[in-house]
Amino acid sequence: MKQATIPHFGLYGESSGIDDPDFFHIEDIASRSSDLGWKISPHRHAQLFQILILKSGQAHVQLDEQQQTLQGAWAIIVPAGVVHGFCFAPDTDGRVISIAESLLEDAYQEKAAMYIKPLLSQALHIDFNGHRNLFSELWPLIQQLENEASRMREGRALMSEYLIKAILLLLHRQHRHDKSSAASRAYNHHALSLKELIENHYREHWSSHQYADALGTSISRLNRMSKTTFNQSVLDLIHDRLLLEAKRRLIYTARSVEEISYDLGFKDPGYFSRFFKRSAGLPPGKFRALSNQPTAT
Template sequence: MKKTQIPHFGLYGESSWINDPEFFHIEDIEDRSSNLGWKISPHRHAQLFQILILKSGQAKVQLDDQQQNLLGAWAIIVPAGVVHSFHFAPDTDGRVISIAEPLLEDAYQEKAARFIKPLLSQACHINFNGNRNNFSELWPLIQQLESESSYIREDRALMSEYLIKAILLILHRQKQKNGVESAAEVTESSRIQRLKELIEGHFREHWSTQDYAQALGTSTSRLNRLSKASFSKSVLELVHERLLIEAKRSLIYTARSVDEISYDLGFKDPGYFSRFFKRATGMPPGKFRVLSNQMSI
């Protein structure tokens, strides 16, 4: 039976948040999932980034409403708040790195910010199968981070922070090699990161483009040009996209009624919410829920 809320965890299965701004955790995929039938059920983390590094094996990955079957060497980026689940093939070899958001705050003020911050801004899969040389550079860093987590040392947090940054930079390089994102797009997305943060904080309030422009101290036309250059979408389209993601999450992973979801997302009229959803997806929310349930069986 579906729950009324999507579960939040510190780490998977551990409901309490670990209140440590320097917290990071690394574990073997087998250690976490083998006694669960190699399955991790849908959940999300409020204040943790996660990076899954698959060295070998196979995984069925769901990030919000998107599913992928991954074989071989991959990295999977899971930002805070993204609903995710995994079904690994037995004997899949890999690691899960969980990072507290405050641990990366310093990195966001450094030269590395224009590479790291956009990388962690949205869920993605990074394919290493075509470039094992890059993976051979990545894996020793993973092993070193694992070693650091095993000992209590005076400089443990600092060494771990450097290793995590190095890991993220290699992931950025590989993402670039795969042609997922051009250098210009990285620069533009980092320049308007504040816009995405504002949307995350206010999408339920249905702010107008003018509201976002005023908060950023710019004009609506200039902000729309910047948004379209970076995302090929207007500010309003970004807001609607964020509303749609949250609507899909609630329809797939909770048992709340369409009316309850509508009000939770700031729609005063459930009928308008249903029209908004159908216009975006081609089907009403009730039908989307039924089809999603059938696909997950």
């Protein structure tokens, strides 16, 4: 049965939020999922960034409306706000690392920002199959982070922060080897800032000119950068973000089309329906009926 809103958790199944700005948590995949039939229902985290490291086994992964089955060694990046769910094969071996976004804020001011920040901005699958040498460098860092989390020692928070950054840097290296990472290699400061601004203001229906003004550049320059980096215009990015959120709410909530249209800043539900049909190829009501995706339970 669909819920009124997409479930938000601190950690999955735990209703309490995360107030500690230095919070991180690491656990074996089996420790939470095995008691739930190896299934984690679709949900999202408001202020937690997650990394799933699969060492062996299989996982059916749902990130927003995209679904993929992964086998073997993978890393899965889940930024805050992304709807995600998993169905693991029994005895899948791996770890889940949950990190408060605020813990990584210092990294944005460091040299590491150019490597780490792109990983925080989009959901990713990073394939380590065929790259066992790099995975053999990654796994000891995971184990050391797990060890730090399990013991109270002097400098625990600082050591954990260093280990998390080292893990993210290794993930960045492997992501660059992937042919699908060409767009991420072209990221620059304005591209990342544009994505952040869209995330913060897409419900306000900012125009392309407003984004250009906020970034201190011209609309033509911003569009050129956007097309080079994302292969889309600024307006396309704005519309895609609105469409993604509309699809999320149609699939995962029981709110009416009219309610969703107002939630997303549309003043006229009829205009929202026309926008959705033009963008998705079918009306929102039909999209919801056809999706009819059974959530993992």
